[in-house]
Amino acid sequence: MKIDLSGRIALVTGGSRGIGRAIAVRLGGCGARVAVNYVRHTRAAEETADMIRDAGGEPFTVRANLAKHEQIWRLCGALSERWGERLDILVSNAASGVIKPALELTEHHWDWTMGINAGTLLPLTQCASARMPAGSSIVAVSSLGALRAIPMYAAVGASKAALESLVRHLAIELAERGIRVNAVSAGVVETDALKHFPNRDDIIGNSRVKTPAGRLTEPQDVADVVLFLVSDLAKMVLGQTVIVDGGYSTLA
Secondary structure: OOOOOOOOEEEEOOOOOHHHHHHHHHHHHOOOEEEEEEOOOHHHHHHHHHHHHHHOOEEEEEEOOOOOHHHHHHHHHHHHHHHOOOOOEEEEOOOOOOOEOHHHOOHHHHHHHHHHHHHOHHHHHHHHHOOOOOOOEEEEEEEHHHOOOOOOEHHHHHHHHHHHHHHHHHHHHHHOOOOEEEEEEEOOEOOHHHHHOOOHHHHHHHHHHHOOOOOOEOHHHHHHHHHHHHOHHHOOOOOOEEEEOOOHHHHO
16 A cells, blocks of 8 residues: 655654664655654764655655753744745654662653653644644654553553544644544564663563564664554544554463
8 A cells, every 4th residue: 555645745753763764765666755853863864864865755854852842942943944834744753761779760760751751742742733724734653661561661652552542632622623642562672772781671571572463663664654643534533542562462
């Protein structure tokens, strides 16, 4: 099945690597013009831009630290200068967080993790939705930690739960304007993010064994579901969190 996004403009935050890169390239391959937001990894962002071009899309790399909300508005301004006052697709993928047991978390750890993972979606949506016509779509990237207790994942899991709650509220508020808001929740994906887990090998090994699909979730699997959610095929899907984990959470 071919989904045609020709003429549509997309912004993928945290789009230089991992799941964000896969999403950006997938959207570009369907004809979208894709803005790739990044903070530090300039070379990775440029590599992603090359991959989007090779896939047939038009890329634009934009550096912005979403922890500083004034830079979110600057990011939207840069998009307007590049492609005009329109945005059709927003994928809120940028994430961070502190991996520690709950009793070792400081106030700074908590505030930082909640601010990046849940807090940025609101100003991003406020900025993006002002430019979005009816039929546009917003997708936030979550994780199974929103529903499950995972060792050393208390701050990140709580932030993802807050993110999914905000998605539901935004979906209701924006529905009357024809803007859809949903989330996609990924299972264990072997990306650079897992390097921060001291028990990384155990997480990957257990997931491989316990996933009914017989393999780990890959960034491309998540990108495919995001593509569906931003397409016209999902025009009656609002306020949902779609889990992409090969059945892992169904059994575990």
